[in-house]
Amino acid sequence: MAVPLTAYLIVGALLFGIGVYAVIAQRSAVMILMGIEVLLNAIGLNLIAFWRFVNPEDYSAQIFTILIVTIGAVEMGIGLGIMMLLYRNRGTVQVDQYDSLKG
Amino acid sequence: MSFAEVAEWFAFAILAVISVAGALGMATTMSMFRSGIFLMASFIGVAGLFVLLSADLLGLLQVMMYIGGMLVMILFMVLFSHDPGGSMMAEMDMSLIERFFSLGLSSPPDEGMEHGDGMDMGGSGGHEGMEHEGMEHGDGMDMGGSGGHEGMDMGGMDMSMTTPVKRWAAALSLVLGGGLVALLLLRPAWPTTDATPSPESARMIGELLMSKYMMAFESAGLLILIGIFGAVLVARPGAYPDRDARDAYVTADLPPAPIEEGRPPSADAPVPPEALEEVTVNEAHRDKAGGPPSLNGPAGHAASQSAEGDN
Numbered sequence: 001m002a003v004p005l006t007a008y009l010i011v012g013a014l015l016f017g018i019g020v021y022a023v024i025a026q027r028s029a030v031m032i033l034m035g036i037e038v039l040l041n042a043i044g045l046n047l048i049a050f051w052r053f054v055n056p057e058d059y060s061a062q063i064f065t066i067l068i069v070t071i072g073a074v075e076m077g078i079g080l081g082i083m084m085l086l087y088r089n090r091g092t093v094q095v096d097q098y099d100s101l102k103g
Numbered sequence: 104m105s106f107a108e109v110a111e112w113f114a115f116a117i118l119a120v121i122s123v124a125g126a127l128g129m130a131t132t133m134s135m136f137r138s139g140i141f142l143m144a145s146f147i148g149v150a151g152l153f154v155l156l157s158a159d160l161l162g163l164l165q166v167m168m169y170i171g172g173m174l175v176m177i178l179f180m181v182l183f184s185h186d187p188g189g190s191m192m193a194e195m196d197m198s199l200i201e202r203f204f205s206l207g208l209s210s211p212p213d214e215g216m217e218h219g220d221g222m223d224m225g226g227s228g229g230h231e232g233m234e235h236e237g238m239e240h241g242d243g244m245d246m247g248g249s250g251g252h253e254g255m256d257m258g259g260m261d262m263s264m265t266t267p268v269k270r271w272a273a274a275l276s277l278v279l280g281g282g283l284v285a286l287l288l289l290r291p292a293w294p295t296t297d298a299t300p301s302p303e304s305a306r307m308i309g310e311l312l313m314s315k316y317m318m319a320f321e322s323a324g325l326l327i328l329i330g331i332f333g334a335v336l337v338a339r340p341g342a343y344p345d346r347d348a349r350d351a352y353v354t355a356d357l358p359p360a361p362i363e364e365g366r367p368p369s370a371d372a373p374v375p376p377e378a379l380e381e382v383t384v385n386e387a388h389r390d391k392a393g394g395p396p397s398l399n400g401p402a403g404h405a406a407s408q409s410a411e412g413d414n
Contacts, residue, residue: 022130035172041146051158056299066164074330075330
């Protein structure tokens with residue numbers, strides 16, 4: 001392995017920072033879900049990098065990553081369903097216009 | 104360095120740049136559809152990194168699940184929602200044939216102004232903050248966004264292809280990412296091992312899923328089932344088939360509009376345009392529907408309410 005572990009972890013950290021930026025700064029709910037996907041990708045990349053470099057005989061990390069992907073898919077489906085309902089009722093997907101409860 | 108090491112570094116550099124640049128493009132491009140395509144590039148980069156880390160099954164799973172499944176869902180939602188091209192599409196100077204081929208993506212300028220999504224995103228036009236931010240400026244300039252936006256006040260709207268940077272969010276994420284990278288660089292090395300995973304790792308994962316992690320595996324199946332039920336239940340056609348029906352329902356709930364002085368309260372009297380701009384969407388809808396408000400009155404109200412109780 002020529003590429004050290006830290007290089008992969010730095011890529012994961014950069015992806016995480018970009019995902020946090022997308023989640024915070026975007027106003028469209030679809031873009032926020034995309035940011036969450038980037039965050040999950042960063043987490044999976046970190047898990048797999050640690051698995052490969054620290055304990056490659058135990059495949060539990062890959063199973064954790066599979067579960068993360070599964071939960072991400074379910075979350076995406078339900079999130080898009082909620083968003084579709086909100087769009088049908090409010091006519092927008094911009095999250096800062098969902099201000100019915102604002103005093 | 105042997106050839107294999109150089110090749111590995113080369114592959115790592117390409118895949119890392121693809122994944123990070125794709126994520127950056129996702130976060131900064133204004134068009135949501137382009138954001139989805141950038142996100143696909145990022146997913147492909149991460150899948151390649153998985154393969155490089157000899158987790159080939161996960162690389163395959165990444166491509167199949169994220170790109171084949173989630174990204175299709177995202178792009179469907181982008182096309183379903185209003186204004187998928189970002190607010191730049193509304194005031195692009197398109198000919199009639201272009202407008203035909205971008206049907207559903209763009210709206211005529213007056214309609215775009217009425218909805219007002221993303222129109223007020225001026226103000227923070229600063230473009231510093233993200234380090235690679237300028238690299239998406241080159242793409243998509245063939246769309247020629249010359250603002251042929253006659254008669255409208257553009258305000259502080261910038262016509263660039265990127266979303267304006269939110270300063271606090273950019274600062275927070277820069278601090279977070281920089282802090283993580285600094286921690287990674289400052290930390291002494293992890294106890295890495297030189298062992299290599301078995302070439303038939305897919306079989307090992309399958310056996311683990313069926314023995315040690317069987318509970319998690321079956322629970323994930325149950326979770327997916329419940330998720331499908333929940334998504335269908337949430338997104339099914341509810342009490343209001345579309346927004347107009349809901350507006351009619353809300354209009355029926357509103358108190359009647361005050362009758363202005365000196366004008367007979369007839370429904371089919373012509374409304375001057377400056378008054379039409381002042382009324383809200385609901386009242387505009389009622390004006391469009393015409394007829395006395397009692398037509399939307401108790402009968403329609405009761406029907407909508409019973410339908411809502413069914414929801």
